[in-house]
Amino acid sequence: MTAVIEIRDLHKYFGDLEVLKGIDFQVEEGEVVCIIGPSGSGKSTLLRCVNRLEEATSGTILIEGDDITDADADVDALRTRIGMVFQQFNLFPHLDVLHNLTVAQTKVLKRGKKEADQIAHDVLERVGLLDKISEYPIRLSGGQQQRVAIARALAMNPDMMLFDEPTSALDPELVGEVLDVMRKLAREGMTMMVVTHEMGFALEVGDRVVFMDDGIVVEEGAPSVVLQEPKTERARRFLRMVTDK
Amino acid sequence: MAMKPRQRQRLFRWLMYGIGIVVVVLAIVLGDWERIGFNFFNLEVMADMFPEVLTIAARNTIIYTLMSFAIGLVGALVLALMKLSSIAPYRAFAIAYIELFRGLPALITLILIGFGIPIAFQGIRIPGGRVGAGVLGLSIVAAAYMAETIRAGIEAVPRGQSEAARSLGMSANRTMFTIVLPQAFRIIIPPLTNEMVLLIKDTSLFFVLGTTPLTKELTKFARDFMIEIRNATPLTVAALVYLAITLPLTWLVRKLEKRAAMSR
Numbered sequence: 001m002t003a004v005i006e007i008r009d010l011h012k013y014f015g016d017l018e019v020l021k022g023i024d025f026q027v028e029e030g031e032v033v034c035i036i037g038p039s040g041s042g043k044s045t046l047l048r049c050v051n052r053l054e055e056a057t058s059g060t061i062l063i064e065g066d067d068i069t070d071a072d073a074d075v076d077a078l079r080t081r082i083g084m085v086f087q088q089f090n091l092f093p094h095l096d097v098l099h100n101l102t103v104a105q106t107k108v109l110k111r112g113k114k115e116a117d118q119i120a121h122d123v124l125e126r127v128g129l130l131d132k133i134s135e136y137p138i139r140l141s142g143g144q145q146q147r148v149a150i151a152r153a154l155a156m157n158p159d160m161m162l163f164d165e166p167t168s169a170l171d172p173e174l175v176g177e178v179l180d181v182m183r184k185l186a187r188e189g190m191t192m193m194v195v196t197h198e199m200g201f202a203l204e205v206g207d208r209v210v211f212m213d214d215g216i217v218v219e220e221g222a223p224s225v226v227l228q229e230p231k232t233e234r235a236r237r238f239l240r241m242v243t244d245k
Numbered sequence: 246m247a248m249k250p251r252q253r254q255r256l257f258r259w260l261m262y263g264i265g266i267v268v269v270v271l272a273i274v275l276g277d278w279e280r281i282g283f284n285f286f287n288l289e290v291m292a293d294m295f296p297e298v299l300t301i302a303a304r305n306t307i308i309y310t311l312m313s314f315a316i317g318l319v320g321a322l323v324l325a326l327m328k329l330s331s332i333a334p335y336r337a338f339a340i341a342y343i344e345l346f347r348g349l350p351a352l353i354t355l356i357l358i359g360f361g362i363p364i365a366f367q368g369i370r371i372p373g374g375r376v377g378a379g380v381l382g383l384s385i386v387a388a389a390y391m392a393e394t395i396r397a398g399i400e401a402v403p404r405g406q407s408e409a410a411r412s413l414g415m416s417a418n419r420t421m422f423t424i425v426l427p428q429a430f431r432i433i434i435p436p437l438t439n440e441m442v443l444l445i446k447d448t449s450l451f452f453v454l455g456t457t458p459l460t461k462e463l464t465k466f467a468r469d470f471m472i473e474i475r476n477a478t479p480l481t482v483a484a485l486v487y488l489a490i491t492l493p494l495t496w497l498v499r500k501l502e503k504r505a506a507m508s509r
Contacts, residue, residue, distance in 0.1 A: 051412055053411065053412065076411075076414045076415070076416050077414065079413070080413070083412075084412035086405060086408070086409060088403075088405050090405040090406060090408065091409075092406065092409070092410075092424055093428065094427050094428050103413075103423060104410070104414060104415060107419060107423060108413060108419075109414075152413070156414065
């Protein structure tokens, strides 16, 4: 197996505050890695460093062998290989669903309109929203918006997907439909890095769980081990708090 | 004296009504209505002004406004992007430009452009002659005002929008022009329309650069007519034409603002 994402000694400061204190780990091809931990532990920052929405202070991140932290890296080209899904969906409200899915295909990948439309159709079908193709985002429920956001990322044919708390902004009854789409993606072999609070999803779909706290990886391993028999006291305390809810 | 707040409010309100009624009655009683009618609402004079007041004066006012608005808008966009740039000299230039031309009376800017440039740069002629100089001067002023509006619009678009666009591989410029600006302009259409109403009135300053019978805008046209016939009716007519242009625009702004408020 080859590493699709390789993070080496990653440090990140916001001013004087060190939010990532030396992170090392890899994500293999087809692997689903779930990152859990209390808020403020640096998991979202870590994810955002992977496609350089945040600049790492030091350390390296290799995307399929290419260093995205290099000052001379072609970040825009690298980002087309990395799909990203945000907590707040971030669909483009001035474009209908079809154009949300085609704008980057035509402008960045220079695909023709016909090809882009066809791909948009295909990915919308995969997330089960083909009937919403000409709606504007404001007319969709949160769950539908997030599924469109996943489709928008998929339309670029990325080699890997990053999910930044994709269900945290959703009403409870809408969480399931988004997790279903992600589960399907994982089964199809997509390489995924998922920051989440959905322990059930991490246990069922994750190949590996990484528990972060205070800017470091405290514990990582098989989901059944990390989530059910954590070795560290910090992980035990966190999991107790989450499951008590 | 003890008075309940509601009583006090009611007393104050009737006091205001009373003052208003007294002023109106005084104006009616003291006004010389025959002279007012002859000097301000003279039907013969009104008839004399048509059709030129529309075919030349109003037409010029609208053309000058639209040209200044269009050129000013392009300038404003460039200035707004410079002000938001990460490159310090760009920011400094934009700030200096905006503060300078918002701080100067438009009249002085027009004179500086119209008379200053030909003196300072001999052999350089502004295309379009005096009208060109007027449009250029007003565009420069309008750009300064609208730059701040556009900058505010850009900053009102949520950060997540550009993050999503960047994560799809769009460059910073592409993100600005295909994702951020279309949303920003939707937000700032009402304030931009207000800028246009202000511009309509500022075209009355063009007279300082000199006019010909065919380049007069509404105010200059009315003033010349007024002096020629020694009667103020042309001003009344010009005022009504201004209102006929600006009132529909302000009505449109209110409608757009209501619609923008609803789509949030």
